[in-house]
Amino acid sequence: MFRQRIIVTLLLIPPGIACIFLGGWWYFGLLQFFFLTAAWEYSGLMRKGGFRPALPLIVGGVFLLTLAQSAPSFWPALQSEAALIGGGAIALLLVAATTWHLIDFERGASTSAADWAITVAGIVYLGWMGGYFIPLRALPAGLSWTMTILPAIWFSDSGAYTVGSRWGKHRMSPRLSPKKTWEGFAGGIVWGIFFGALFGAFGSVRAGPGAGVGFRSGAVIGLVVSLVGVLGDLGISMLKRQMGVKDSSNLLGAHGGLLDRVDSWIVAVPAAYFVIMLFFR
DSSP: OHHHHHHHHHHHHHHHHHHHHHOHHHHHHHHHHHHHHHHHHHHHHHHHTTOOOOHHHHHHHHHHHHHHHHHHHHOGGGGGGHHHHHHHHHHHHHHHHHHHHHHHHHTTOSOHHHHHHHHHHHIIIIIIHHTTHHHHHTSTTHHHHHHHHHHHHHHHHHHHHHHHHHHOOSEEETTTEEEEEHHHHHHHHHHHHHHHHHHHHHHHHHHOTTSSOSHHHHHHHHHHHHHHHHHHHHHHHHHHHHHTOSSSOSTTGGGOOHHHHHHHHHHHHHHHHHHIIIIIO
């Protein structure tokens, strides 16, 4: 299993890093691959629990919301209309979801109210939160910020796993994630701060003075993503536990599915984006 994890990681990292550096539509395409697949897995996960979410609306809605969030970054002339575009996309999808599940109820569905909530939650959680990746990359020092935040998340996850596997004794959340420990949580924070500071220092060289990226801001970002990333991880674990499955899919073998890979990113990237906008812009 460990060998399989290493192979999958090595296969994903080079094209992923290349798309991050290229930015633009390459980066957008990479994100769509991750989040649309995660949306498909989310729908399948809910179906295993006996629900009937609207798969086309969830996948299509995630695409529409991420595009709506990204539109001002690709077309600066739309910047003044950003709120209208985002709000309009959400309103349209809410109406579509309501219509879908009203019809489904008339056709005999017995859980339409819960199905509607699951559809809306999937669209908003994956689509709206995932939509912050492009605005982050489009910041003046967006490449440096992105290459500070994402490695901090990845190394925080690795630190939590490494420390928890070696020294973990006190379980953090026995029902949601029995293998998570407070020792691993602390290790993840330390690794997140360290690597956030390290990549922030590297990013400051690329971005130049006055960009806000640096050792101290990287450490703060590392702390933030380490703390809130756990919430994203546990949130998806909650869904999987209720549905009685271990992984969102077996797409990546021992790594599970893409929803399992992006669970901490979903919360951590928007949180980091707002920290940057409030304190380091």
